[in-house]
Amino acid sequence: MSPPLITLTSDFGMSDGNVATMKGVILSICPDVRLIDISHGIPAQNINHAAFVLGTTYKHLPGSAIHLAVVDPGVGTSRHPILLVTPHGSFIGPDNGLFSYILAANGATMAEAPRPGAHVLDHVQVNVPPDCQAFLLNRAEYWMEPVSDTFHGRDIFAPAAGHLAAGVLAGDLGSVLTTLRSNYFPPNRVSNGRMDGYVIHVDRFGNLVTDLVLKEPVDLAMQVEIRGQRIKGISRTYQGGNGLLAINGSHGFLEIAYRNDDASRLVGAGVGTQVTAWYTDDSR
Amino acid sequence: MSPPLITLTSDFGMSDGNVATMKGVILSICPDVRLIDISHGIPAQNINHAAFVLGTTYKHLPGSAIHLAVVDPGVGTSRHPILLVTPHGSFIGPDNGLFSYILAANGATMAEAPRPGAHVLDHVQVNVPPDCQAFLLNRAEYWMEPVSDTFHGRDIFAPAAGHLAAGVLAGDLGSVLTTLRSNYFPPNRVSNGRMDGYVIHVDRFGNLVTDLVLKEPVDLAMQVEIRGQRIKGISRTYQGGNGLLAINGSHGFLEIAYRNDDASRLVGAGVGTQVTAWYTDDSR
Amino acid sequence: MSPPLITLTSDFGMSDGNVATMKGVILSICPDVRLIDISHGIPAQNINHAAFVLGTTYKHLPGSAIHLAVVDPGVGTSRHPILLVTPHGSFIGPDNGLFSYILAANGATMAEAPRPGAHVLDHVQVNVPPDCQAFLLNRAEYWMEPVSDTFHGRDIFAPAAGHLAAGVLAGDLGSVLTTLRSNYFPPNRVSNGRMDGYVIHVDRFGNLVTDLVLKEPVDLAMQVEIRGQRIKGISRTYQGGNGLLAINGSHGFLEIAYRNDDASRLVGAGVGTQVTAWYTDDSR
Numbered sequence: 084m085s086p087p088l089i090t091l092t093s094d095f096g097m098s099d100g101n102v103a104t105m106k107g108v109i110l111s112i113c114p115d116v117r118l119i120d121i122s123h124g125i126p127a128q129n130i131n132h133a134a135f136v137l138g139t140t141y142k143h144l145p146g147s148a149i150h151l152a153v154v155d156p157g158v159g160t161s162r163h164p165i166l167l168v169t170p171h172g173s174f175i176g177p178d179n180g181l182f183s184y185i186l187a188a189n190g191a192t193m194a195e196a197p198r199p200g201a202h203v204l205d206h207v208q209v210n211v212p213p214d215c216q217a218f219l220l221n222r223a224e225y226w227m228e229p230v231s232d233t234f235h236g237r238d239i240f241a242p243a244a245g246h247l248a249a250g251v252l253a254g255d256l257g258s259v260l261t262t263l264r265s266n267y268f269p270p271n272r273v274s275n276g277r278m279d280g281y282v283i284h285v286d287r288f289g290n291l292v293t294d295l296v297l298k299e300p301v302d303l304a305m306q307v308e309i310r311g312q313r314i315k316g317i318s319r320t321y322q323g324g325n326g327l328l329a330i331n332g333s334h335g336f337l338e339i340a341y342r343n344d345d346a347s348r349l350v351g352a353g354v355g356t357q358v359t360a361w362y363t364d365d366s367r
Numbered sequence: 368m369s370p371p372l373i374t375l376t377s378d379f380g381m382s383d384g385n386v387a388t389m390k391g392v393i394l395s396i397c398p399d400v401r402l403i404d405i406s407h408g409i410p411a412q413n414i415n416h417a418a419f420v421l422g423t424t425y426k427h428l429p430g431s432a433i434h435l436a437v438v439d440p441g442v443g444t445s446r447h448p449i450l451l452v453t454p455h456g457s458f459i460g461p462d463n464g465l466f467s468y469i470l471a472a473n474g475a476t477m478a479e480a481p482r483p484g485a486h487v488l489d490h491v492q493v494n495v496p497p498d499c500q501a502f503l504l505n506r507a508e509y510w511m512e513p514v515s516d517t518f519h520g521r522d523i524f525a526p527a528a529g530h531l532a533a534g535v536l537a538g539d540l541g542s543v544l545t546t547l548r549s550n551y552f553p554p555n556r557v558s559n560g561r562m563d564g565y566v567i568h569v570d571r572f573g574n575l576v577t578d579l580v581l582k583e584p585v586d587l588a589m590q591v592e593i594r595g596q597r598i599k600g601i602s603r604t605y606q607g608g609n610g611l612l613a614i615n616g617s618h619g620f621l622e623i624a625y626r627n628d629d630a631s632r633l634v635g636a637g638v639g640t641q642v643t644a645w646y647t648d649d650s651r
Numbered sequence: 652m653s654p655p656l657i658t659l660t661s662d663f664g665m666s667d668g669n670v671a672t673m674k675g676v677i678l679s680i681c682p683d684v685r686l687i688d689i690s691h692g693i694p695a696q697n698i699n700h701a702a703f704v705l706g707t708t709y710k711h712l713p714g715s716a717i718h719l720a721v722v723d724p725g726v727g728t729s730r731h732p733i734l735l736v737t738p739h740g741s742f743i744g745p746d747n748g749l750f751s752y753i754l755a756a757n758g759a760t761m762a763e764a765p766r767p768g769a770h771v772l773d774h775v776q777v778n779v780p781p782d783c784q785a786f787l788l789n790r791a792e793y794w795m796e797p798v799s800d801t802f803h804g805r806d807i808f809a810p811a812a813g814h815l816a817a818g819v820l821a822g823d824l825g826s827v828l829t830t831l832r833s834n835y836f837p838p839n840r841v842s843n844g845r846m847d848g849y850v851i852h853v854d855r856f857g858n859l860v861t862d863l864v865l866k867e868p869v870d871l872a873m874q875v876e877i878r879g880q881r882i883k884g885i886s887r888t889y890q891g892g893n894g895l896l897a898i899n900g901s902h903g904f905l906e907i908a909y910r911n912d913d914a915s916r917l918v919g920a921g922v923g924t925q926v927t928a929w930y931t932d933d934s935r
Contacts, residue, residue, distance in 0.1 A: 085682040090671060096571035097381070097665070098408035098416070100424030103374060106403055107427035114369040114429075118403075119674055119686075124666035127572055128627065132666070140668030143675035143805070145682075156627060159604030232603045234617035237427070287664035288695055319800050320727030333802035343696065343724060380855035381665070382692035382700070384708030387658060390687055391711035398653040398713075402687075411856055412911065440911060443888030516887045518901035521711070 086115045087248035088145060092137050092152040093236065094125040101234070105151070105241040108227060112245030119144070128156040130180050131204065131354060134266060135284040135292070138184020139334045141172045151236075151244045152176035159232030164220040164239045165260060167211075168253050175220070175244050177235070180206055183266035189215050194262045201267045203281045203294060204355050209265040218257040225256055268294070277361040282309075282354055283336070289345030293358045295337040305329075307360045309339055310350055315363075329360075370399045371532035372429060376421050376436040377520065378409040385518070389435070389525040392511060396529030403428070412440040414464050415488065415638060418550060419568040419576070422468020423618045425456045435520075435528045436460035443516030448504040448523045449544060451495075452537050459504070459528050461519070464490055467550035473499050478546045485551045487565045487578060488639050493549040502541035509540055552578070561645040566593075566638055567620070573629030577642045579621040589613075591644045593623055594634055599647075613644075654683045655816035656713060660705050660720040661804065662693040669802070673719070673809040676795060680813030687712070696724040698748050699772065699922060702834060703852040703860070706752020707902045709740045719804075719812045720744035727800030732788040732807045733828060735779075736821050743788070743812050745803070748774055751834035757783050762830045769835045771849045771862060772923050777833040786825035793824055836862070845929040850877075850922055851904070857913030861926045863905040873897075875928045877907055878918055883931075897928075 089109060095101040102123050109116060121140050125133040133154040141150055155162075155177045163178040169189055174182050189212040197207045211217045220239055223230075225246050230238040243256055272279040280295040291309070303316040307329040318328045321340050327350065332338035337360060340346050347353060373393060379385040386407050393400060405424050409417040417438040425434055439446075439461045447462040453473055458466050473496040481491045495501045504523055507514075509530050514522040527540055556563040564579040575593070587600040591613040602612045605624055611634065616622035621644060624630050631637060657677060663669040670691050677684060689708050693701040701722040709718055723730075723745045731746040737757055742750050757780040765775045779785045788807055791798075793814050798806040811824055840847040848863040859877070871884040875897040886896045889908055895918065900906035905928060908914050915921060 088678070096408060097404075097406050098410070098420075099571050100405055100420040103403055103405040103424050104427040107424070107429070110372070110403075111427075111429060119671055119678075120665075121668055121671040122665050124664060126666070136666075136668040140671050140675070143672040143679075145675070145679060157604075157606060160606050231617045233605060233614060237617065287662075287667050320725075321801060322725060322728050330801065333799045333805065378855075380692060381688075381690050382694070382704075383855050384689055384704040387687055387689040387708050388711040391708070391713070394656070394687075395711075395713060441888075441890060444890050515901045517889060517898060521901065 086117045087113065088117045088119065088148045089244050089248055090119045090121045090141075090144060090148055090150045091123070092121040092125065092133055092150065092154075093123045094127050094129065094133065094154045095123050095236075097123055101236065105153070105236050108237055108241040109245040109248070112242060113249040116245070116248045121150070125154055128154065130154050130156075131266065132284065134181050134183045137181065138188070141185065144172065146171040148172050149244050149247055150174045151240055152181045153236035153240055154181060155179070155235060158235050163260070164235055165263065166218045166220055166243060166247070166253055166256055167263065168216045170214050173247060173253065175240050175247070178264050180264050180266050182263065183268075186212065186263060186265050187268055191265060197267045202269060202355070203266060203283055205267040206264050207267040208262045211261055211263060216253065217260040217263055218253055219260050220257045222255065222257050225251065277359060280337075280358050280360075282352055282356040282358060285347045285353055289341070289347040290332070291339040291346050291350070291352055291356070292332055292334060293337045293339065295358060295360055296335065297331050297337055304362050305360055306363055307337070307339065307358065309356060309358045310352055312350060314339065370401045371397065372401045372403065372432045373528050373532055374403045374405045374425075374428060374432055374434045375407070376405040376409065376417055376434065376438075377407045378411050378413065378417065378438045379407050379520075381407055385520065389437070389520050392521055392525040393529040393532070396526060397533040400529070400532045405434070409438055412438065414438050414440075415550065416568065418465050418467045421465065422472070425469065428456065430455040432456050433528050433531055434458045435524055436465045437520035437524055438465060439463070439519060442519050447544070448519055448527075449547065450502045450504055450527060450531070450537055450540055451547065452500045454498050457531060457537065459524050459531070462548050464548050464550050466547065467552075470496065470547060470549050471552055475549060481551045486553060486639070487550060487567055489551040490548050491551040492546045495545055495547060500537065501544040501547055502537060503544050504541045506539065506541050509535065561643060564621075564642050564644075566636055566640040566642060569631045569637055573625070573631040574616070575623040575630050575634070575636055575640070576616055576618060577621045577623065579642060579644055580619065581615050581621055588646050589644055590647055591621070591623065591642065593640060593642050594636055596634060598623065654685045655681065656685045656687065656716045657812050657816055658687045658689045658709075658712060658716055658718045659691070660689040660693065660701055660718065660722075661691045662695050662697065662701065662722045663691050663804075665691055669804065673721070673804050676805055676809040677813040677816070680810060681817040684813070684816045689718070693722055696722065698722050698724075699834065700852065702749050702751045705749065706756070709753065712740065714739040716740050717812050717815055718742045719808055720749045721804035721808055722749060723747070723803060726803050731828070732803055733831065734786045734788055734811060734815070734821055734824055735831065736784045738782050741815060741821065743808050743815070746832050748832050748834050750831065751836075754780065754831060754833050755836055759833060765835045770837060770923070771834060771851055773835040774832050775835040776830045779829055779831060784821065785828040785831055786821060787828050788825045790823065790825050793819065845927060848905075848926050848928075850920055850924040850926060853915045853921055857909070857915040858900070859907040859914050859918070859920055859924070860900055860902060861905045861907065863926060863928055864903065865899050865905055872930050873928055874931055875905070875907065875926065877924060877926050878920055880918060882907065
C-alpha cells in the first residue's frame with residue numbers, strides 16, 4: 084500500500100525554516116508520510132494566488148491526498164482553522180478563502196447574498212457542499228501545545244494533517260461547520276454573445292488567466308479586449324500571433340499572453356483587471 | 368523502522384544544480400534515506416541567516432536527523448569541515464558559525480574572551496558542550512575524490528552525511544575537536560528594567576526578530592524602541608495595533624513587525640540594528 | 652530494491668502549481684517513485700541555462716534515474732517530444748537543445764555542418780550516439796488525454812516518465828529517432844598557447860562559467876581576459892586574489908569570479924561573452 088500523501092502550500096518562501104518546521108511536526112506524528120510541495124512561493128499574504136494554485140493543482144494529485152495550505156495573514160485572530168473533506172482530497176488551513184476553487188468545484192452555494200456590485204476579489208459565506216464535510220479544528224489534544232498566536236501552521240495545521248494521515252478520523256479533529264468563507268465567483272456575464280470577466284491569476288510567465296471559459300478552444304472569429312488593447316482570434320500555442328495573444332490555457336480558462344514575453348507587465352494588468360470577449364459577427 | 372533522515376540547508380538557490388548534486392551523492396551512498404530541504408534560499412554567503420534558520424528549525428525535526436548545511440564562502444581555505452553530534456541531531460558543514468544556535472542551545476561556553484565591545488555579529492571560539500561531540504572531517508576514505516577547492520558540499524559534506532546515515536560511526540569520519548567557531552551572543556543587557564538587544568534575523572515577511580526574550584507574552588506596559596520609533600505595548604497577533612507593532616514571535620523572541628507590510632523596509636532596520644525595550648512604569 | 656527515481660527540471664518557478672501537477676501525474680502512474688527536484692528556478696524559457704544545469708548534475712545521480720526536463724517555449728508547435736536513453740540516465744522533454752551536454756558527453760557527432768561563424772548559442776542537428784537511443788513520444792496511449800497545446804509537461808512528458816518508471820519499455824513509448832537538436836559546441840580555439848572560448852553559464856553567485864578546460868588546476872603563469880579586464884594567474888579558491896579572479900571551477904571548466912561579490916554584474920558579462928586565456932610566456 085502506498086504511504087499517505089500530504090501536500091504543502093504556503094507563502095513562507097524558501098529563505099526561512101517554516102516549511103521544514105511544519106514537515107518536522109508532520110513526520111514526528113506520521114513518520115512514513117510522503118510530502119509533496121505544491122508551492123511556497125505564493126506572494127506574501129496573497130490568499131487569492133494560493134487559492135488559484137491549489138484549486139488548479141489538487142485534482143492532479145491522488146484523491147486520498149491531504150492538502151495543507153497556510154497563507155494566513157489573520158493568524159491568531161477570529162478566523163477559523165478548518166478541515167474540509169471532499170470526494171477528491173482533504174484540505175487543512177485557515178478559513179479565509181484559500182479553498183474557494185475547491186468549494187466551487189464541488190458546487191458550493193452561497194449562504195448569503197453577495198454585496199451589490201461584488202466582484203471576484205470579494206468574499207462571501209458559502210454552504211459546505213452535500214458531498215463534503217467541514218470541521219473546526221478545535222480539539223486541543225491534536226494541537227502542538229502551547230499554541231502560538233503567530234504560527235498556526237506549526238501548532239494547529241501541521242499536527243492536524245499529521246494526525247489525519249496517521250489515521251485519526253476527520254470527525255475527531257473538531258466540530259462540524261456548515262458554512263465557509265469563499266471568493267465570490269460572479270457568473271460570466273454573457274449578453275449578445277459578449278462575455279465580461281476578470282483576470283483571476285497571473286502566472287510565473289506573466290500570463291493573465293481570466294475566469295472566462297470558451298466554448299471552442301481555437302476560434303478565429305473571437306476578439307478579446309483588455310485595457311484598451313484588442314486581440315483578434317484565439318491562438319493555439321504561445322507562439323501564435325505577434326505580440327499579445329489570447330489562448331485557451333491549460334487550466335481551461337481564457338488566457339492572455341505575450342509571445343516570448345510578460346503580458347502582465349506589458350499590458351499593465353493584474354488580478355481584477357476586466358476582460359471582454361466577443362464574436363466579431365455579433366452586434367456590439 | 369523509519370529510514371534515516373537528512374536535511375539540507377544552503378545558499379545555493381534553486382536555479383543551479385548544486386542541491387540535486389549533493390542529493391545524488393547522498394543517494395549513491397545511502398539509497399533509502401529521506402531528504403528534507405530546510406532552505407536553499409539563504410542569501411548568498413549569509414552565514415548568520417543560515418545559522419538562525421537552522422537553529423530555529425532543527426528542534427522540530429526528529430532527534431535522529433542529520434543536518435547538512437553548506438553556506439561556505441571560505442571553501443578551500445583553512446576553515447574546518449566538521450561534524451557536530453548533539454543529543455538532538457547531528458550537524459555537518461563548515462566550521463564558520465553555522466551551528467552557533469545549536470551550540471548555544473547546548474550550553475557551549477566561550478573558549479576565549481570576546482573582543483572588547485563585541486556584538487552579535489562577531490565570532491568567538493567556544494568549547495564543544497559536554498553532551499556533544501565534534502569531529503574534523505579529515506578521513507579521506509569518506510570523501511568523494513578528487514576533492515575540489517570550490518564545492519566541499521559535494522565532495523566532503525554530502526558524502527559524510529551519506530556515510531553517517533548509512534551507519535558509519537561519527538568517530539570514524541574524523542578526529543575529535545574540542546572547540547568550534549560560534550557567533551558571540553552578548554547577554555541581554557538589563558538594567559533598571561530596560562533591556563538592550565539586537566535584530567538577529569529578518570524573515571521573509573520583513574519581520575525583525577531580536578535577541579530579546581520577554582517574560583510575559585503580551586504586555587501592554589512594555590515599550591520598544593528601534594531607530595527612533597517607539598512602539599507601546601506588545602501585541603498578540605500580527606493584526607494588532609496600527610502600523611508598527613511588537614510581538615512575542617513564534618521563535619520565542621521579541622519581533623518587530625508592520626501590520627500587513629514589511630517592517631525591515633519601513634523602519635530601515637536589519638541584522639545588527641539595536642533594539643531597546645522597557646517598562647513604562649520603570650525609571651528610565 | 653530501491654524505488655525508481657525521477658528528477659524534475661523546469662522554468663516553472665515555485666509560485667505556481669505546475670511542478671506539483673507533474674508530480675501528481677507521475678504518482679498516479681507510479682505510486683512508489685522517488686522524486687528529486689533538480690531546479691525549477693531556470694530563468695523563463697532559458698533552454699541554455701537548463702541544459703547546463705542538467706548536464707552538470709545528472710552524472711551525480713544514479714544511472715537508473717529518469718530525468719524529466721521541461722523548458723519548452725515551443726510547446727504545441729512542431730518541436731518533438733522525446734525520450735533519450737543513455738548508459739547513465741534517461742532523459743524526457745522537448746527536443747530543443749535541453750539535452751545538449753548529455754549528447755556531447757556521449758560523443759554525439761554533427762549531422763549537419765554548423766552555419767558559418769556559429770557559436771555556442773547556436774543549434775545544430777546531431778546524430779544520436781551509438782550507445783544511446785532516442786524516441787519520439789508519439790504513442791497516444793501513454794499520454795494524458797486530451798493533450799493541451801500549452802502544457803506538455805503534464806500531458807506528455809510526466810506521463811512518459813511515470814510509465815517508464817513503472818516498467819514500460821522505452822521502445823514502447825514511441826518510434827526511433829536518429830538525430831536530435833543540440834547546442835553547437837565550438838572546439839576551444841587554441842593557437843600559440845592562446846585559448847578562445849565563451850561564457851556558457853552564469854551561476855547563482857554571478858560566477859561566469861566558461862567552456863575553457865585547463866590542463867592544470869592552478870596555474871600562476873596563465874592570464875585570462877574578459878571584456879577588457881585581465882586576470883593574472885589561476886586561483887585555487889574563491890577567496891584567492893583581490894576582486895576579479897579566475898578559478899578551475901567544480902564543473903571542470905574555467906570560471907571567472909569576484910571575491911565575495913557578483914562577477915557577472917561587475918564585469919557586465921553573461922552567456923556568450925568571449926573569454927581568452929593564454930600563458931604569459933607565450934607569444935601573443
